[in-house]
Amino acid sequence: MQGLEVRGLSKRFGGLVVSENIDFDLKPGDRKALIGPNGAGKSTFANLVTGILAPSGGTIRFDGQDIGGMGEAHRVKLGIAKTFQITTLFPEMTVRENLRLPILEREGRGFRMFRRASGDAAVEDEIGTLMAQFDLGPLADRPVRDLAYGQQRLVEMALTLALKPRVLILDEPAAGVPSSETHLITDAIARLPEDLAVLVIEHDMDLVFKVARSIVVLVQGRILTEGTPSEIAGNAQVRELYLGGGHD
Template sequence: MIDGLAVNGLSKHFGGLQVARNLTLSLPGGARTALIGPNGAGKTTFANLLTGVLKPTSGTILLNGKSIGGLSEAERVRAGIAKTFQITNLFRDLTVRENIRLPILEREHRTKKVFCRSDGTPEIEFEIVQLLRDLELTPLADKPVRGLAYGQQRLVELALTLASRPKILILDEPAAGVPSTESHLIVEAIKRLPADLSVLIIEHDMQLVFEVANRIIVLVNGAILMEGTPEEVVANSQVRELYLGGGHD
């Protein structure tokens, strides 16, 4: 069985407009891969194809050797594909702990016990404590989300995503909107992710990309221009001209 995600010949057309062109790539277990490219390159389209928001015109997506093409968005989450978003989507009046509890209860089909404490479900409370510790959110556990700095809110969102126990984690511009003084929180959190988790980072912050990714895929006009190590990408003259040199996404 193939470990991780395998995409073969993935294409997407909207009428005569082709937004994804024969995309073929793999995310093996433990991968730390970044997807970069200029505005309109098709990065968001690709992520939406992986998560089931969009259906491909052609091609296959395999998770651990099994096709997930027929699965809905919710079914793909349950199968192990999870995605964060460019804008935080949290319950701002709840505490950090209460926010993290929600997806765990949903995963365990215990949504009627949203505000239950450890005397009711000790295994769930233990998992919350672990996530808080892993993302260094313990001091903020009982603070309402609305009072947190934006970088801290992004960490809470990451905790919620990890609570679904994904096999493939898609980080959609994890540093978007985060002040430069807080961006190190995102970098450090990504570095601490479980070693066996496959991570795809969609990001325009090249400093973050070079700090956390060991493979980079460059997407241009819906097609893969190249894939390689950070060193190989930097050395490619087309990439420097089309993306790195322009500095825009």
């Protein structure tokens, strides 16, 4: 199968079960959202898929290949990338340099010592295209620590997209972004390449309903239900457990 195929995935920390028997598929072109109350195990699930955590049981396949035992760097090379919940950029570098790094790593040039990092026209063109896609052009030569938080989130997405992933996991892309700037994030997600498989983990329900074509509800480490946005909005159990219950 093309894309990501998760079967019976479990994760325990000692006696605490944070993921239990999760089945999950993500195909090219998918726009899925993973929602659930705090502590439901959303971030744990993302970390299991990207290889930051090792699963206690179950399998993770990517294009049919078992990737459950691979390290983070290896999975990135295969095409699975995740943005950080808390912005993790290179604060003293300019936007341009922040995007140059992942491209050079992706191309396997990180050990080159006798060429200029900025000397490759194809890489610089790609940086330009990425910046245009996220409207970052005017900020190109500013250090990212000087940018507004919403703009930093865009750099975060652009940086991850620079790895040319085939599966993109957005871990709370709008976390900490003032509501006046969330449209920047929704617009950016809408403009992602069509064939990319996208999973959004998010608290902001407006954003989820705007970008997702399918929603998975996670409660206490287990999948409660999966459906289209209208199905989920109409699901009494979900409303009671999550949407209605004064979520934060």
